[in-house]
Amino acid sequence: MKLPLKMKTTAENNDMGYTTKPSIFEKMRSGDEISWEHFYKTYRALVILRGRDLGLVDADLDELLSRVMLKFFQHSQTFRYDRSKGRFRDYFRTMVTNTALDMLREKEGRKEIDIDSIDSSNASQDNELDNKYEEEWRAHIFSQALQEARNSLPSRAVQAFIMNHLRNISVQEIAAMQSVGKSTVYNDCNLVWDFLTKAVKRMSEEY
Amino acid sequence: MKHLDRVSIQRYLEKDQNLFIRLLIRLHLLGCEECQKRLRDVKAELEEQQRFFQGIALMEQIDQEADKHPLHEGTGE
Numbered sequence: 521m522k523l524p525l526k527m528k529t530t531a532e533n534n535d536m537g538y539t540t541k542p543s544i545f546e547k548m549r550s551g552d553e554i555s556w557e558h559f560y561k562t563y564r565a566l567v568i569l570r571g572r573d574l575g576l577v578d579a580d581l582d583e584l585l586s587r588v589m590l591k592f593f594q595h596s597q598t599f600r601y602d603r604s605k606g607r608f609r610d611y612f613r614t615m616v617t618n619t620a621l622d623m624l625r626e627k628e629g630r631k632e633i634d635i636d637s638i639d640s641s642n643a644s645q646d647n648e649l650d651n652k653y654e655e656e657w658r659a660h661i662f663s664q665a666l667q668e669a670r671n672s673l674p675s676r677a678v679q680a681f682i683m684n685h686l687r688n689i690s691v692q693e694i695a696a697m698q699s700v701g702k703s704t705v706y707n708d709c710n711l712v713w714d715f716l717t718k719a720v721k722r723m724s725e726e727y
Numbered sequence: 728m729k730h731l732d733r734v735s736i737q738r739y740l741e742k743d744q745n746l747f748i749r750l751l752i753r754l755h756l757l758g759c760e761e762c763q764k765r766l767r768d769v770k771a772e773l774e775e776q777q778r779f780f781q782g783i784a785l786m787e788q789i790d791q792e793a794d795k796h797p798l799h800e801g802t803g804e
Contacts, residue, residue, distance in 0.1 A: 565790055706738065710733060
């Protein structure tokens with residue numbers, strides 16, 4: 521297997537100018553275990569997907585997750601929140617990708633690939649992987665937005681939305697279950713959807 | 728007939744009204760550009776929702792796999 525070039529961005533500097541929710545990193549810096557667990561659960565799926573995209577097998581993904589978390593732990597002391605220096609999603613991609621590539625190199629007993637050795641097929645592969653990552657990041661944002669809706673909106677509305685759109689339960693059945701009219705179910709679902717679109721837009725800009 | 732609201736259009740697209748109401752809506756749509764635009768907007772919204780739900784399903788699947796089967800199990804490490 522020919523490995524793609526190690527990604528090189530300013531994200532690898534210790535003075536990291538990337539942004540995510542500042543509060544979580546502040547807590548992580550202070551060693552708050554709940555914040556670390558929250559961070560782990562929030563980004564676990566993204567790491568797994570990226571690892572799979574890059575060719576790691578399931579048995580390696582646990583190690584990838586551990587290494588990524590360890591790197592965040594090591595770098596958490598030096599995080600600086602400066603949105604102008606880059607997006608968190610790019611920083612995150614670089615960190616996970618480089619960690620996964622290191623693991624693949626270790627498995628194959630290969631040395632780091634020089635930048636000049638990259639060929640066009642690898643560049644195309646990188647592009648494809650980047651597109652896939654953007655899709656996965658979007659899915660991640662959607663998931664976070666839904667979580668925010670769960671915490672912010674009336675539970676009846678969120679339940680109706682989830683039952684209708686994610687569990688494919690008909691509006692009529694939901695209306696019967698919730699003892700409301702069908703229009704109420706539609707309005708509830710619209711309320712949630714409007715919230716989600718705003719949350720997704722905001723998160724896409726923030727991250 | 729007054730202009731169609733968002734819920735009426737959604738219900739029309741979901742075929743969630745009786746035939747007579749649907750017929751009235753179709754007739755209205757034939758002659759009302761504003762509601763035709765609203766119909767297009769709702770359809771576009773539904774497409775966006777589809778992408779959203781696929782993304783959520785993907786994340787839920789990965790999370791469920793990771794929760795049910797810890798990744799380190801069975802690796803012999």
